[in-house]
Amino acid sequence: MTQVAHQMMLDGNAVAGLLQEVFGAEMTDQPACCAHCGRTSRIGAMQVYGQEMGKVLRCPYCEQVVMRLMERPDGVLLEMRGLQYVRLRQVE
Ligand SMILES: [Zn+2]
Numbered sequence: 001m002t003q004v005a006h007q008m009m010l011d012g013n014a015v016a017g018l019l020q021e022v023f024g025a026e027m028t029d030q031p032a033c034c035a036h037c038g039r040t041s042r043i044g045a046m047q048v049y050g051q052e053m054g055k056v057l058r059c060p061y062c063e064q065v066v067m068r069l070m071e072r073p074d075g076v077l078l079e080m081r082g083l084q085y086v087r088l089r090q091v092e
Contacts, residue, residue, distance in 0.1 A: 012046040015055055018069060019043065022076055025088065033084040036064035043086070 012028055019027040028044030039061045046066065047058040054070035059082070066082035080086070 010048040012044040014048045032086040034059040035082050035084045037062040
């Protein structure tokens with residue numbers, strides 16, 4: 001990974017607000033399983049790259065893309081084909 005890429009890197013907490021809006025729940029503590037390497041990590045531990053337009057989340061183990069978020073005037077686009085699953089806690 002280049003030095004520039006490291007400087008742009010945030011962690012999953014950087015998208016906490018947007019994910020909460022999409023899922024209606026706090027998501028950073030939820031476990032998600034990478035479809036590339038099969039390992040599970042908290043969404044808050046994932047590597048986030050991006051700017052205002054869109055964000056890319058990468059697996060902290062294999063660095064493959066697991067999720068893409070894009071905010072558009074007509075809504076939020078969420079692509080999650082890099083994940084096997086996200087586990088959601090029961091909402092009381
Ligand atoms: Zn992975």
